Amino acid sequence: MVQAWYMDASADDPRRPHRAEPARPVGLEQLRRLGVLYWKLDADKYENDPELEKIRKERNYSWMDIVTISREKLPDYEEKIKMFYTEHLHLDEEIRYVLDGSGYFDVRDAEDRWIRIAMEKGDMITLPAGIYHRFTLDKQNYVKAMRLFVGEPVWTAHNRPADHVEARGQYLTFLAQRA
Ligand SMILES: [Fe+2]
Numbered sequence: 737m738v739q740a741w742y743m744d745a746s747a748d749d750p751r752r753p754h755r756a757e758p759a760r761p762v763g764l765e766q767l768r769r770l771g772v773l774y775w776k777l778d779a780d781k782y783e784n785d786p787e788l789e790k791i792r793k794e795r796n797y798s799w800m801d802i803v804t805i806s807r808e809k810l811p812d813y814e815e816k817i818k819m820f821y822t823e824h825l826h827l828d829e830e831i832r833y834v835l836d837g838s839g840y841f842d843v844r845d846a847e848d849r850w851i852r853i854a855m856e857k858g859d860m861i862t863l864p865a866g867i868y869h870r871f872t873l874d875k876q877n878y879v880k881a882m883r884l885f886v887g888e889p890v891w892t893a894h895n896r897p898a899d900h901v902e903a904r905g906q907y908l909t910f911l912a913q914r915a
Pocket residue numbers: 824825826830869870893
């Protein structure tokens with residue numbers, strides 16, 4: 737099952753776990769209330785996996801590709817890593833399925849606190865449109881992930897503050913209805 741926790745306030749190496757002390761773990765139900773969806777799949781059979789196909793069909797995740805994030809494999813690595821870790825939102829869902837390696841997705845809760853989600857092989861996650869978030873590799877410095885999308889992908893990141901975009905307003909409405 738996915739591990740998630742509230743973060744400490746330290747600004748040092750983001751690739752460290754940054755668990756708050758005392759520990760404040762976060763469960764799937766709490767993530768769901770933020771609109772974050774999670775599935776555990778068998779990453780060894782991603783090429784032919786009825787479970788993955790079912791999710792893709794139900795949620796219209798028609799588009800996909802596979803990316804590797806590592807110093808060797810990703811062009812403009814340093815620049816990209818910095819970009820991924822800059823707090824931002826998108827106008828669409830961000831969907832990732834970790835096929836190998838690992839990394840951290842950080843998302844803001846309804847009170848604007850950081851929750852860190854540790855993603856490893858077999859973890860698939862959907863972040864809702866309009867949620868502020870960021871991504872970092874961990875000490876492994878390597879992840880291979882499937883990116884999925886509803887239709888033609890748009891990767892534009894709107895760095896915070898992006899409170900004026902419609903997706904943000906819609907997300908805040910969603911949170912308010914859940915409260
Ligand atoms: Fe993003």
